[in-house]
Amino acid sequence: MDTKRLLVFGSIIIAVIVGLTFFASQPQPKQDETKVEPIVSVSTFSLLEAARAVAGNAIDVRSIIPLGSDAHMFSPNPTQVAEISGGALFIYNGAGFETWAESLTNTLPKTTQILDMSQHVALQKSEEEDVDEHDNDEHADEHDHHEEHAHQHGAYDPHYWLDIDNMIKMTQTMDAEFSKLAPAKAEQFHKNAATYIAELQKLKSDYATGLSKCKNRTLISNHDAFGYLTHANKLENVSVIGLSSDEQPSAQTVAHMVEVVKEHGMKTIFFEELINDNVSQTIARETGAKAVPLQPLENISQDELKSHQTYLSIMRENLKKLREAMECR
Template sequence: MVSGRGRASALACAGVLALAGCGAANGSGSDTADGGLTIAASFYPLQWLGEQIAGTHGTVTSLTPPGVEPHEYELTPGEVAATAEADIVVYLSAYQPSVDAAVDEQAGDRAFDAAGPADLDLLYQDGHAEEHADGTHAEGVRDPHFWHDPMRMADVGDALAEALSRADEAHRADYTANAADLREQLTALNGEFRDGLARCASRDVVTGHSAFGYLADAYGLRQFGISGLAPDEEPSPGALTGATDFIREHGVRAVYAETLVSPAVAETVARETGAQVLILDPIEGLTDASQGTDYLELMHANLADLRTGQQCS
């Protein structure tokens, strides 16, 4: 059932069958919860999701190290090897090219792609969906940042519970129950965002990179990303001018900086326009500077800063 790890264990144990510990991954060990599934998640939100669904029946590791900006991260040989050894590789296609390559080469049918259940229906051109919202997006780039919409996270959670159940039928009821619990928490979070952002003086959200399209879409905000769909430490002069013009034109009072890239760009734009700098975390990885220790805390911190920056009552 736990075929990937089973194969690896079989190889590692060949010729040393008498040694204690061999075969522990198949159910009798105490090293990983109840000796359950090994799950390699490509970056933080999927790691968190994996932990919620697996519960005590699996061990989740992140391929992208903590505190690293994931978009352009190149996996190390050890991280590539992890995609070959894990029972399940949870990833998001067309988000991290290095992960896509490793999954294509190593993971086979053990790969779980969150893109399908997340229903990535936002398309961008030039990093800005809102400027092309005239039905001509057909050739745009798909926005990967689904985790800022709690209900899309819940949908991915349900699909992941099914995938874990297929790999480990014995615990199907637990995975299904964990997904239901998660959906309940995420539904509550969705309600907090909807209520918290219902009455705001400004609906224009100026961000570092365009990571908040699904959030804007879910709660009736309009995102203006200074960079495109990926962070850029040195946006073009045109991008900076576009941002300052947008802020002045729409009376925007806040510019949101990120946690995994330098705040210099947001600070420059804020200084030129008199806007305030607040934090809107793309939640692409945790650092010591993060305003919380898990997905739910970071979402709550984002909501608090959004309510300040958008002047919500």
């Protein structure tokens, strides 16, 4: 081999050695070290909202109840049960709202933590538990029916997120639980929670101001979902049916509600979105009032999701409707 060929061959060998040394010295990503966010499953929309506000992108928060469905009537299928079982944490509303959750929690693996949010908020007793002293004998059967549904839901009204103070408590609880779940992200959770709580406090202030001076202070609805909202804002709450959205009111009940609307001079009857509004429409026709949807935030529709509606924005829309109905200034 002549000198020229030796030089070329030697140069190639040197280049290969240098290349191998360079690439060997570079840190290579390890596939098994890829970070996977903890999975947290939640039931109602208010829990989803608070969880995502606190978690940011550090936790994979998933909703179990499909959008647009009546949360009262939901029951998980095997796929949804498997998803809950595969997560790090399952958060449910409690207070008897999810009739399926209590039995499910007994079957979840030890690797899935469970949080009943109703244990961390201020609950108020279901109005259905107390028989109205002014009712006469002709309404006795009706009250028996109400009490049957009240016991299905428990002694407490489960719609507690409509009291903004409870939504703040829920956010604080999420912060504490997520910080235990992912300690390295605790500072991020604290900041996210503080930001969201500040927005909730502003919303609470807007409600207090917006509903302070109104011509009437009675909210009439088809379903008893707004007790916390009315109690927190010193309003009177009158509903056609109780806590169960599938309850069917008697003809006597509807006739009584027509009298109440006329007596109070009410111009608006509210009905809960996502459930049948036939009763409210009937009362509206009999009294000349308007039937207007009010969102109890148990769930939201596909359209509301697409238009980026949130607890905050929907509660502000509710406030606008209440102010108009109650002729506030």
